[in-house]
Amino acid sequence: MPRDDGIGASVRRKEDFRFVTGRGTYTDDINRYGQTYAAFARSPYAHARIDGIDTAAAQAVAGVVAVFTGDDLAAAGVNGLPCGWQIHSKNGEPMAEPGHPPLAQGKARYVGDAVAVVIAETRAAAKAGAEALEIAYTPLAAVASIRAAKAAGAAVFDDIPSNNCYDWELGDRADIDAAIAAAPQTVTLSLVNNRLVPNAMEPRSAIGDYDTATGEHTLFTTSQNPHVIRLLMGAFVLGIPEHKLRVVAPDVGGGFGSKIFHYAEEAVVTWAAAKIRRPVKWTSDRSEAFLTDAHGRDHETTVTLAMDNDGKFLALKVITDANMGAYLSTFAPCVPTYLYATLLAGQYTTPKIFAGVNAWFTNTCPVDAYRGAGRPEATYVVERIVEEAARHLNIDPAELRRRNFISPDAFPYQTPVALEYDSGNYAGTLALATKAIDYDGFKARQAASKAAGKLRGIGFSAYIEACGIAPSAVVGSLGARAGLYESGAVRVHPTGSVTFYTGSHSHGQGHETTFAQVIAERLGVSVENVDVVHGDTSKVQFGMGTYGSRSLAVGGSALSKALDKVEAKAKKIAAHLMEASDADVEFKDGVFTVAGTDKSVAFGDVALTAYVPHNFPHDELEPGLEEQAFYDPKNFTYPAGCHICEVEIDPDTGVIEIANFVAADDFGNIVNPMIVEGQVHGGIAQGVGQALMEGCVYGEDGQLVTGSYMDYCLPRADNLPNFKVSTQVTPCPHNPLGVKGCGEAGAIAAPAAVMNAVTDALRSVGVTKPIDMPATPSKVWAALNGA
């Protein structure tokens, strides 16, 4: 009998009790004794010279404690925010890497760029102080779009007149150009991957605290990776050694990538708390979040696919411009390169691929990883052009994909764009999805819609992602300035309960339950007797955090390795207690036995013996039962699947209704199916949001037009349907749990499925004019009416 709380069970989440009762502890829920409040004065201009800051009026506001500017930080030796990934251009030159001071020095470079901070006794006084600052600006010409950046009429940085961060490529351009020129069939598309605002529901918050007795700094922050923040802020920005800097990321209300990065406010409150010898708290309001949380996507791409007359893909060429924003956020440079171009083979055997990527500075909020990070952009390019090819050749889109899939017996499969896929069965997930949506019945449904005056379309997205980020040696060779392993420590207590310390971080993913299930399965301890600790550098020895669907594939593998060590030691103790050789000891369902005898000892007794070692193999072992492991992945993992969307459009209004959305995903082995389904639902919602509703818009002057929920269309309950999700299991062959990761799949797959369906519906009435995401009713209506 499998455990009802082990691997494969939909265990209800351990963390939910505190969340449904309002007893979670998010950063803004924390208050420190003697706390002050910080408010940031932010540039109202996209690009301006800061001619002077008169702080007298702000200092005079009742309750204001201190005012600091960029010059104050510079004088104190505070460094700029570092970038964690260095890309080299095709000519071998390193990327342009301008400084990013936590408070602007000399110039402000986007609307929202922090210029000064006011610290006061209350939040209201801090805000009043920030408003009272007299900052003299000289507005400068703004570069608000990729187009403006390329035109180079103005420069974001004086010493980078081209606005170009890097000009990077992967593959042999001349070879691919020749293959395309010689091909019997080609299709080309120009695509925009719209800029998005991540919008975790919890706004960012940070509290700096300084212990004058010990010299220890503490930062409470809304982070997906507290150890990474400790490393970046301590070693690069503030010069605080690790043993004097504690970073705590308590309950965090969603991240989606936006809380990976080291932000200016974290460094400022940490530094200021030590300076004024009092805790300093800052909590973003939503308007600040729109202006300053790193944005996502923002690519412009031209793609060409070459085929033979049977639809066999021969070559793919992708030319992309990517917007970096005003500064390089922590992992920004790797998103449009190694997290993007390496995925352009998709699920297909395309033998020749070239990608050329230019990254541009603009006077906009920095752009960095957002759920999927590069992989949604790649999937959008591949799956839109494949659908286009199917229509061009008049081949059923499912059939065209089948003709080009990497076959299940071809793994490991080396793609022409650097990755070696480990396992998969793409025809399998396509078949699951087509069955779930009743693909055979589509024509009848389309006819019924037509009879009702509606347009119906169907669209596929057969996506692949590289997750389980990442093998340190590989990413190091590609410019990463960090390792991407994970650590985990299993502490068995004297009575057999367990605390697991992980460097992963949960901000909604349910680690406290999933990891407990893995432990329950292995040690025979119930999930109630397992607690999972994460998010505190003073408790967890080290970690790289949660992003890139890595927690279970990398952090779970570290757990698995630590459990191996616990089990090995416990076996030796059990062997001693049973007076047997440890080679003869078996361990199952929490009980050690000796083969061929009736001797047994429970795991709890072994744990107790480890801590009360009266009868203990002291010559061989130390007392205690706690083991730590680091796991550095051998390869990425490759979750893949097929999502199909069916839309119905009202031609009178342009309103699109999602009539049906199915997902068939292969995440390898699954620990908690309920949690996995929830991850897929949420990802699809963000993908549908990108396709139909969301779009971050800057004016030509660099003002953010979509700066609130009144302007930025976040999906609401009545914008979305229920989703039909299913899974197929092809275990990952190179990590101990056989898992691949599920967090980003929906956001990666959905945009192409939705847009292919919209395109299909429009073509049913002969409208071939392409529309870009978000496919709002006005755009659809305009396309239908030739406007």
Add this chain to the structure above:
Amino acid sequence: MATVSMTINGKQVTGDVEGRTLLVDFLREDQRLTGTHVGCDTSQCGACTVHVDGKAVKSCTMLALQADGAAVTTIEGLADGDVLHPMQEAFREHHGLQCGFCTPGMIMSATALAARNAAPTEADVRHHLEGNLCRCTGYHNIVKAVMAGARAMQA
């Protein structure tokens, strides 16, 4: 400063507030009831939803002084000790939450719906939750939870 009195989760409280103090700030900062969350500044997200005299109200849209004399229920007042309210239980059972940040507002909004509609349809629930934003769940499991929770509240 002015004095304000109200009943919060069955307990009589009195506090001194500025005229501009929002109800949500009074709850979070003065009363330390931090289960009510602030997710936006335009009364769009609903994370701050509480009950004022039995009606679901976005507590960022109301001054503390406007709640003078009112009976306020927050997420902390819903469970009976450690025994969850049926709507809380339904959210747990149906995985209607991930990061938990929107959850208090969702649950307070959902219980208000269930109080006037004992058996809401999926469409009723989706329409009702229009003023509560969630970025994690895609609403799929929230809708399931609210339908189940409303039924359980009748039991």
